[in-house]
Amino acid sequence: MPRLRASSTADPLEAWAPPPDRSPEERAERLLREAEAQRISDAIDASLRAERASLSSKAEALKIMLLGQSESGKSTTLKNLQMTYAPAAWAAQRDSWRIVIQLNLIRSINTILDVLAEPSTPPATRRARSPLSRASSMQFHLDDDPFTGGSDDSHTPSDTSRPNAPDPHALLRLRLGPLRRVEADLQGVLGEAYSGSPKTAHRVFPELTEDRPRLREFFVRARGVHHVRHPSGVAKRGSHDVVAEAADVLAGCADDMKALWHDPSVRTVLAMSGLHLWQHAGFFLDDIDRITTRGYVPSDSDVVRARLRTVGVTEHRLMFEKDRARGSSTDEHPLTRRSREAKREWIIYDVGGCRTNRQAWLPFFEELDVIFFLAPLSCFDERLEEDPAINRLQDSVALWTAIVASPLMAKALIVLFLNKCDLLDRKLRAGSQVKDHIKGYGDRDNDKDTFVKYIKSKFKAIMVTKSPKQRPFYGYATSAIDTHAMATTLQAVREGIIRRHLEDAQLH
Ligand SMILES: Nc1nc2c(ncn2[C@@H]2O[C@H](COP(=O)(O)OP(=O)(O)OP(=O)(O)O)[C@@H](O)[C@H]2O)c(=O)[nH]1
Ligand SMILES: [Mg+2]
Numbered sequence: 001m002p003r004l005r006a007s008s009t010a011d012p013l014e015a016w017a018p019p020p021d022r023s024p025e026e027r028a029e030r031l032l033r034e035a036e037a038q039r040i041s042d043a044i045d046a047s048l049r050a051e052r053a054s055l056s057s058k059a060e061a062l063k064i065m066l067l068g069q070s071e072s073g074k075s076t077t078l079k080n081l082q083m084t085y086a087p088a089a090w091a092a093q094r095d096s097w098r099i100v101i102q103l104n105l106i107r108s109i110n111t112i113l114d115v116l117a118e119p120s121t122p123p124a125t126r127r128a129r130s131p132l133s134r135a136s137s138m139q140f141h142l143d144d145d146p147f148t149g150g151s152d153d154s155h156t157p158s159d160t161s162r163p164n165a166p167d168p169h170a171l172l173r174l175r176l177g178p179l180r181r182v183e184a185d186l187q188g189v190l191g192e193a194y195s196g197s198p199k200t201a202h203r204v205f206p207e208l209t210e211d212r213p214r215l216r217e218f219f220v221r222a223r224g225v226h227h228v229r230h231p232s233g234v235a236k237r238g239s240h241d242v243v244a245e246a247a248d249v250l251a252g253c254a255d256d257m258k259a260l261w262h263d264p265s266v267r268t269v270l271a272m273s274g275l276h277l278w279q280h281a282g283f284f285l286d287d288i289d290r291i292t293t294r295g296y297v298p299s300d301s302d303v304v305r306a307r308l309r310t311v312g313v314t315e316h317r318l319m320f321e322k323d324r325a326r327g328s329s330t331d332e333h334p335l336t337r338r339s340r341e342a343k344r345e346w347i348i349y350d351v352g353g354c355r356t357n358r359q360a361w362l363p364f365f366e367e368l369d370v371i372f373f374l375a376p377l378s379c380f381d382e383r384l385e386e387d388p389a390i391n392r393l394q395d396s397v398a399l400w401t402a403i404v405a406s407p408l409m410a411k412a413l414i415v416l417f418l419n420k421c422d423l424l425d426r427k428l429r430a431g432s433q434v435k436d437h438i439k440g441y442g443d444r445d446n447d448k449d450t451f452v453k454y455i456k457s458k459f460k461a462i463m464v465t466k467s468p469k470q471r472p473f474y475g476y477a478t479s480a481i482d483t484h485a486m487a488t489t490l491q492a493v494r495e496g497i498i499r500r501h502l503e504d505a506q507l508h
Pocket of ligand 2: 074075076308309310350351352
């Protein structure tokens with residue numbers, strides 16, 4: 001800090017001049033201090049310049065938010081976008097998903113072991129505890145407000161107990177015991193590991209969420225899975241050691257894992273407990289051989305199917321490495337090209353979809369250009385994890401209504417993805433009846449296409465009646481794990497966005 005000297009001179013700035021150096025050491029010290037001060041000042045300038053540049057590029061970029069309930073497929077859609085339009089960045093992050101996929105697999109095995117370890121409880125009681133179970137007597141109307149009622153929780157367990165018998169799986173359970181520690185260790189490496197259901201302010205039926213057989217989950221806060229923290233125990237051993245040990249244990253347990261999964265009596269117990277693992281996120285039990293092989297490299301499909309819960313709001317920038325939406329053909333209108341080029345960067349906000357996360361979305365709403373709304377259709381017979389009184393499709397409809405009606409987002413383009421159509425198809429073929437769950441579905445055919453058409457018209461009607469001002473309706477039936485079909489859909493969506501951007505530009 002320069003010292004103010006009390007001498008009056010002709011030059012007013014002289015008062016701020018550094019004091020004369022009394023010795024060569026003092027001079028050297030002063031020069032050093034000045035150089036350091038300059039370095040800090042330059043660094044501040046550079047960071048301000050970078051911030052300004054980033055702000056202006058942010059202003060240019062198209063801002064998109066992925067919205068929808070938890071497990072609707074938001075992060076999966078983001079992965080599809082990255083895979084299609086930023087293949088180099090996608091390939092670079094592929095390896096970091098290995099540990100998530102291994103955890104997904106271990107989690108499934110440990111869940112099976114949990115179910116086997118349970119004393120024989122009436123299966124329908126356990127079935128009633130699972131949000132993925134078919135709540136046969138829980139029927140709702142699409143217009144019911146999930147926040148004021150309209151759901152019926154009168155599921156009635158029927159009793160056909162599993163007989164108490166000597167445990168035929170004791171040896172397998174013993175041999176697969178090390179997977180418990182591996183699960184804990186890998187969770188530690190991922191950081192922010194999460195085990196349990198999301199906290200909810202209004203847990204209507206807490207007893208239903210206590211001890212049902214369910215899959216443990218992990219979550220990511222921001223910027224993908226490679227930013228990891230190491231809780232103390234793991235940090236001491238080093239994450240590389242932990243990951244290597246996990247790979248060893250997995251390879252050593254592979255045969256027992258397969259034996260467990262393919263054991264018909266295990267399948268019977270799972271069926272009796274109402275746990276249909278193929279319906280669950282992060283299902284890798286049919287890929288044990290590949291995933292437990294040392295040196296396993298996740299495929300695109302593995303990464304897309306991996307489950308990692310998002311918490312809060314995460315920001316991702318997508319620079320279009322290749323322009324697949326349209327080649328640079330010479331007959332393209334110059335305005336179209338300019339518009340397309342102006343939006344070469346997308347800022348995509350991926351959010352945690354469970355109810356306790358939804359407050360965090362609000363601050364972003366006003367600046368959004370586009371909303372991708374994901375509504376999973378396969379969950380027409382499931383309940384919310386965070387509030388088992390509410391049917392998941394009913395929650396999606398309520399969320400959609402709130403989003404399209406919000407004046408904050410009146411200018412945003414909204415694209416609806418009716419997702420998980422593959423699972424929907426499989427469920428309907430397995431015998432689940434839509435009319436048992438949705439009042440008003442009536443005698444319509446119980447097949448995927450009829451149901452998709454019915455739901456699409458409902459969502460469209462809500463948009464038409466509730467939007468503060470007229471907006472176009474874009475609705476797509478999707479299976480986000482089908483990366484080829486999804487690439488085609490996303491291309492059509494991107495074309496639509498570009499067209500819309502162009503029309504807006506011409507209007508203003
Ligand atoms: N079978 C099937 N699985 C899907 C589909 N879309 C997503 N999934 C899987 O469902 C799981 C959940 O998807 P996510 O994308 O993580 O869900 P999310 O909406 O981001 O969930 P939160 O982060 O909790 O808000 C993942 O394991 C996906 O692979 C689909 O169309 N079909
Ligand atoms: Mg997510």
